[in-house]
Amino acid sequence: xASSQPVKPPVASQSQTQRTSQPGLKYPSxxxxxxxxxxxxxxxxxxxxxxxxxxxxxxxxxxxxxxxGIQDLEKRLxxxxxxxxxxxxxxxxxxxxxxxxxxxxxxxxxxxxxxxxLWRHLFSRPADALEKSSNPDTPEEYMISDNEPLVxxxxxxxxxxxxxxxxxxxxxxxxxxCDGAGFAAxxxxxxxxxxxxxxxxxxxxVFLVKFQPEVVEREAFLGR
Amino acid sequence: xxxxxxxxxxxxxPLFEYExxxxxxxxxxxxxxxxxxxxxxxxxxHSSLDIVEEVQWGSxxxxxxxxxxxxxxxxxxxxxxxxxxxxxxxxPSTPSTNTTRASTSIAANPTSPQTEEAIKQFxxxxxxxxxxxxxxxxxxxxxEVKSPIFRSRVVAAGKKYL
Numbered sequence: 151x152a153s154s155q156p157v158k159p160p161v162a163s164q165s166q167t168q169r170t171s172q173p174g175l176k177y178p179s180x181x182x183x184x185x186x187x188x189x190x191x192x193x194x195x196x197x198x199x200x201x202x203x204x205x206x207x208x209x210x211x212x213x214x215x216x217x218x219g220i221q222d223l224e225k226r227l228x229x230x231x232x233x234x235x236x237x238x239x240x241x242x243x244x245x246x247x248x249x250x251x252x253x254x255x256x257x258x259x260x261x262x263x264x265x266x267x268l269w270r271h272l273f274s275r276p277a278d279a280l281e282k283s284s285n286p287d288t289p290e291e292y293m294i295s296d297n298e299p300l301v302x303x304x305x306x307x308x309x310x311x312x313x314x315x316x317x318x319x320x321x322x323x324x325x326x327x328c329d330g331a332g333f334a335a336x337x338x339x340x341x342x343x344x345x346x347x348x349x350x351x352x353x354x355x356v357f358l359v360k361f362q363p364e365v366v367e368r369e370a371f372l373g374r
Numbered sequence: 375x376x377x378x379x380x381x382x383x384x385x386x387x388p389l390f391e392y393e394x395x396x397x398x399x400x401x402x403x404x405x406x407x408x409x410x411x412x413x414x415x416x417x418x419x420h421s422s423l424d425i426v427e428e429v430q431w432g433s434x435x436x437x438x439x440x441x442x443x444x445x446x447x448x449x450x451x452x453x454x455x456x457x458x459x460x461x462x463x464x465x466p467s468t469p470s471t472n473t474t475r476a477s478t479s480i481a482a483n484p485t486s487p488q489t490e491e492a493i494k495q496f497x498x499x500x501x502x503x504x505x506x507x508x509x510x511x512x513x514x515x516x517x518e519v520k521s522p523i524f525r526s527r528v529v530a531a532g533k534k535y536l
């Protein structure tokens with residue numbers, strides 16, 4: 151990748167002098183900053199779902215304010231989730247025991263990390279299924295299914311917007327984690343299992359993970 | 375031994391730089407790069423990024439050990455989950471007259487297991503602070519890290535292990 155770059159820009163220089171104080175920045179007088187907090191302290195803590203549902207509802211209506219269509223709205227939700235995935239990737243890898251603290255090198259390893267570790271962290275349970283596309287024309291597509299997405303629990307989608315699935319936010323989180331790990335992908339959320347009466351999982355959502363061609367190429371090169 | 379530490383973002387852009395010397399064995403913690411070679415550090419570290427991209431898919435370990443060498447400059451690498459590289463250039467000082475005593479010190483053996491372990495611990499500590507930095511909701515990917523607290527943490531880790 152970088153070897154194809156013709157010219158390397160030199161690393162930007164920076165003064166060697168230590169920055170002691172910067173005007174305008176305030177530090178807590180008791181010396182407690184984010185660097186004084188332990189990263190594992192809140193590992194087992196859970197948040198109130200009511201407050202999350204309230205916040206998420208606000209996020210959706212915020213995203214809805216200046217959009218032209220459903221696709222645009224889903225894209226905005228996706229963008230909101232993207233940095234969350236990037237950050238969680240490193241946090242969760244940091245929390246892994248030292249022996250298994252490895253960066254995912256293969257698509258399967260990455261997706262398993264997402265469906266188990268990441269899902270458990272966010273929703274306290276693993277994802278319900280992870281499948282590879284059976285269509286031979288699209289070998290770069292993978293599907294993660296969730297029977298009952300937590301984010302959609304208190305979202306009622308109006309009839310005229312039945313294409314909308316607010317789990318696009320979760321799709322953004324997945325996309326962020328994939329991008330961060332070096333597996334560029336597009337992730338979209340799709341509602342399945344709607345329509346018929348008495349369906350077991352009416353809110354079932356499939357996250358379609360579509361990796362970029364270069365990722366698939368590298369995967370083939372690396373072998374299993 | 376003199377060290378040059380850099381954090382490189384996913385777009386090969388520098389996010390953080392720090393130059394220091396060994397604090398072990400009575401070192402004073404001041405980098406002693408030759409004046410005419412000092413400006414080369416950034417180039418050496420930047421050129422080793424190509425090697426990083428080759429090595430990173432070979433092993434899933436975060437600590438990739440010593441990956442590159444340019445004359446007397448050794449480059450060790452640590453790769454975070456988010457594809458951010460920590461690169462440490464270490465240049466052993468030219469052998470002094472009393473070599474018998476210094477022969478086992480980490481300063482004289484840039485590729486010995488003890489040195490590898492010391493650098494690993496240094497990277498481990500920086501990684502912890504790095505995760506804290508990126509967990510800041512106001513931190514965006516590939517943004518330069520300006521926090522003086524982060525800098526002082528890196529300085530402390532360098533003093534402790536190297």
